[in-house]
Amino acid sequence: MLMAFYTKSVKQTLDDLQTTSSGLSAIESKQRLRQYGPNSIKLRTEPLWRKLLEPFLSVFMAVLVVAIGISLWHRSYFDAAIIGAIILLNALIYYVQRFSTERILRSLQKRSTVKVEVLRKGKSVTVDAVNIVPGDVIVLDEGDKIPADARIIEARSFRVDESQLTGESLPISKQVETLGADRQIYEQSNMVFQGSFVIGGEARAVVVATGNNTEFGRLSDLSATSEEVNPVERKIDALITQIVIVISLIALVTMGLALWRGIAWDEALRFVIALSVSAVPENLPIAISIILVLAMQRMARRKALVRTMGSIESIGAITTIATDKTGTLTHNKLSVQELWHPRNQRKYTLQTLADAIVPHTRHSVADPLDTAFRSFIAKNPPANVRKPIKAYQFEHALALSGALYHNGTQYILTLKGAPEQMVERCDLAEGERERATVELHHLTGLGFRVIALGHATLKKPLESLEALSPRQHITFDGFVAIADTLRTEAKSAIATAQAAGITVRMITGDHFETAYHIGRELGLVHHRSEVFDSRQMSMMSDDDLAERLKTIRVCARVLPEYKHRILEILKQRDITAMTGDGVNDIPALTNAHVGVAMGSGAQIAKDAGDIILLNNNFQSIVSAIHEGRTVYANIKRMVTYLLSTNLGEVLVSLGSLIVGLPLPLTPVQILWINIVTDSAMVIPIGMEPGEARNMKQPPKPANAPLLSTFMISRIIIMALLMAVLVLTLYALFDHWHGADYARTVAFCALATVQWAGAFEARSDYESLFRRIKKRNTPFLVGLLVAVGLQLIAIASPFAPYLHVAPVTATDFAIVTTVAFVLPIIVLELHKWFGRTFLGKRPELN
Known part of the structure; x- marks a missing residue:
């Protein structure tokens, strides 16, 4: 300490x-x-071994490794090779994306050596800041x-x-x-x-x-929180974990049932392997990774650099945005808002303002007040532009700065400074003084910083303002109200976010009145009760603060550790995004589900963010949310499609055992459909275009399940339909043409049913006949690839490896027609039921 x-x-x-x-x-x-040690900040970076292992540390990868083990156990080396290729491809995508992101970040970083003037036993020397x-x-x-x-x-x-x-x-x-x-x-x-x-x-x-012991460095320690799995990935991991547990139990029951029926243990093991392979969504990890990478590329074109793929999923589920003000909602650039003179003589106030600007000559960093005045004067030039003969820097004791000008045989001293002191020193009639005081309270009540202007006539120049006599006659020239400039797009972007059901909170270090005024300008608050003075936090419990934050939209006087605590509390019931650009934002950026840093902000803030807005535009956050919601909706469609097909395959295998049929499909046939047919369709499903309605509905609660009851019912209906249809066709053709012929028919029917399911998966409630009018070129390409690969599997030298027998063209046409049309009829009825009786209107859901 x-x-x-x-x-x-x-x-x-x-x-x-x-x-x-x-x-x-x-x-x-x-x-x-x-x-x-050196005066440098040492950030807690991820070790190399962690970076290398990162793409393999998930439930998805564990599922795939188990699938490889099952395949090797059964000496299905071809199957194991395909799954291994999926694992390596997923890792390769992760490594390439991470390298690309870090390369861009390195290009953003401006490295420069800072020199400092230091006293060494009274002698002034210049040293590198790192050696302080x-x-x-x-x-x-x-x-x-x-x-x-x-x-x-x-x-x-x-x-x-x-x-x-x-x-x-x-x-x-x-x-x-x-x-x-x-x-x-x-x-x-x-x-x-x-x-x-x-x-x-x-x-x-x-x-x-120095270093990590500074306030700057302490913030880097605050930001070193433990890595969290993003909420969407957590939901998917939980779902996959549940599937693995259920399938493990089913596999044990199936093994016991097969042995009880007198099936040889090796045949029973083949059953269990087929069942397990059917249930495992081997292609889901790679499909989601590809969808996220493509989304990252789209967002990069919109000037939003995504550092972690999981951030895209999370930002689509955001329920609260906690945003910094300075540099995010504002330009961090002061500007003149109003001029006031007690006698309404604007030209005198404007002339004094122009004359009072202190010339900046020594360094590139100017006083932001003079910069604001200079910009205002450039747009509103006074009648007389002149150069001062002497400039006086700000004197803290007097709260004044100014400039000196020739005026014939005399001199004019223009002054600007603290309004209370200026009004007190100026020669004002009592009525004018009262008017000035009332106007000062009015302007400060609006959240403005107020600077007072005045001038004096001198007989000789002053060496410094300290030499100005207290009895010197000073003429009062008025007030200048200044404030940080709001970004023009910020208000509309906030309105869009609010229309999407997202709560926006501004978190700032500004005074209460300033924060209230800016919050009102942005449409965040309507009365003072919605603004919270964060200095009260030290006396509040977490429960009290959580209750208070429910109605708060602007937090004023916020310290970095306060931001950290606010985000901790908001995360208990919301999926949160934090935006910021300064060092003071780092703890909150790292503590939010999604940290959004500004590209022009501090490098350490960009390192802490999950998403970096290269154009510093708050509107880009809204675009990122729209992209995230599109990805989130598409991931749910992908999961629905894969679970329905995989569950259908499980029921095919399990149903054949229950009714006493031979195994309708071999493990390699099921793996072929899962990896080739499913993958060709599931990725295009994840590329469905975004819809305007995505930003016209509230986000789902943080604890809401990934899939609704309605969509779970669709999974069950689709799986049962698939099992009944495939087993019926297998039984019929087994009776007519034998097991090999029937297995090929079942193989074709299963693939075709999944193509029909993919068409229906393009929308949750909208009819296929309307949805098909909306263009999704990747879907058409994926369908052609899936159909082409299936034809290769059936009618090429590759067929024997998949245990496929020749089938007549007539049987093939009948089977594929029935397997394609029947699921569409059933699922269209399901969608119609949802629209008619459950109010699931496509434009709102």
Whole structure:
């Protein structure tokens, strides 16, 4: 636990760090560098062995490995080779995607060596920031990036941009005086923190923490949470686990039943192998992986870089978006919102505003207030544009900055600064002073930062603003209201998300009034009761906070650890996405189900995100949700299709045993259908185009099952139909032409039934005759591939390997027609029943 150096005086701080105001010696610095290590953040990265094993660590892969074992046990080397190829292909897709993502991330990262001015026993030297150690005294000037956490020991008009750490858009004034205990980061005005920028003044500070011991580094530790399986993958894993358990029990019962009926043990084992192979959805892992990779490519074209495939599944099921404000909903760029003058003389206010801009010459990082003023003046130029003869940087004691101009034999001093002090110092009539005070309260109540303007006539120039006499006559020229600029697309994107049933919450470090004003502008809140001052969190239990968050849409004054806790509570009942771009967002980004980072944000934030928006556009989040919902809907269709076909194959094998028929299909025939026919159709089913209705319905609850009762009933109906049809055809043709002929008929019928099931799987409730009008080119290609491969299996030299016998053209035509038409009739009736009696309208479901 680091000491609270902000509570210590300068002397106490220097004594505790065993240093002086003139800094360490070179020898002491080298010793401390060995003791504390380099000033760099060490992130907890995934070890290489974990990256290599990652694609194999799932229930899917376990199922496939078991399938290989069963095939090798039965010496079905061809079957084992096919399954092994599936495993390797799935791993290859994972490795290629991960490499591509990390390559893009490396290209996004801008590496540069930061130099820092340090005192070495009173002598100023320049060193690499990585070599800074606790006890070093650093010299900070306008434009510098602060290299470590430090206690200020000297300061002159010193202001810092801490938005990356606290989310506060406005610059923070810093000073030397000792503070009381229990101050939050944004209240520690005598401290500076790594990653912040100096925007005005100069200071000296003694380094108190480096590397992972800084506030910046502490956030990286907070972000190192345990890896979680995404909610959709968890549902699929649970479903597959249940299938494996059920099939294992069925296999044991089947083995016992076969032996009890007097079947030889090797024949009984063949039955069990056929049953197990039928039930295992070997092609589901590779099919889902391909669908997710294709979705990742589509999202990349829309400037959304997806780092993990599972994020696509999860974002489609998102119920809550917790979004940072600075840099996400806003540009993190201040702009002038209003000008006000007590006598409504806008031209005087505009002229003073133009004259009061302090020229920026030394560094590339300018005061954001002057940048905002400069942009406004460029669009609203005053009548007289002139150059100052002297500029005065912001004086903290006076809360003023300004510029000096020639005016004949006299001089004009233009001033801008804190409104209360300016109104107090200006010569105003009592009525004008009251009007100014009322307007000031009005503007601050709207969440604006207010700057006051004034000017004075001088007989001679001033060396500094400190030389300005308290009795100097100052004319009040009005107020300038400024605020962070909202992204133009943010409001409509939020409205789209809300229309889709997704709750959007803004989480910001801003003051309550500022947060309320921005939340109202974005359509997030309508009254103050929907805004929460997060400083109350320290006194609230998790249950109390969870209850409060139900009605809250904007959280103000949020610290990084508060974001972490808010996300923890939201995750208990929601599937959450967190958006952000700053260091302060990292714990929440890693703690959400889906972390969405901005491409222009801090590199560490991009490393923590699951999805990176390269165009920093909040609208891209909505597009990602639409893509995710499309993928989620298609995955459910894929699962429904595969479960219905696999269950049908199980019932074919089990039914033949119960009714006393020989095994209708060999294990290799079933594996052929599962891998070749099913795979050719299931992947195109997963590529059904997205529909507008996807964003016009609320997301399913986080604890909702993957498949609804209605879809489970379809699986059962399809499986029973498949079993009855195949066993009936097998029994008839076995009686007429013998076992080999009947097995080939059953093989053809089973494949054809699955093609019909694939047509019906394109939609949950919409009629096939309407759905077929919607183009899905991959589906047509997949169908042609499946039919072509099946014809090769039946009428080629390859047929003997699949135990296929010749069948007459007439029988083949009759069998395939019946096997294709009958399932379509039954499933169309099922869809009609859902639309008519259960209200399952395609446009809403």
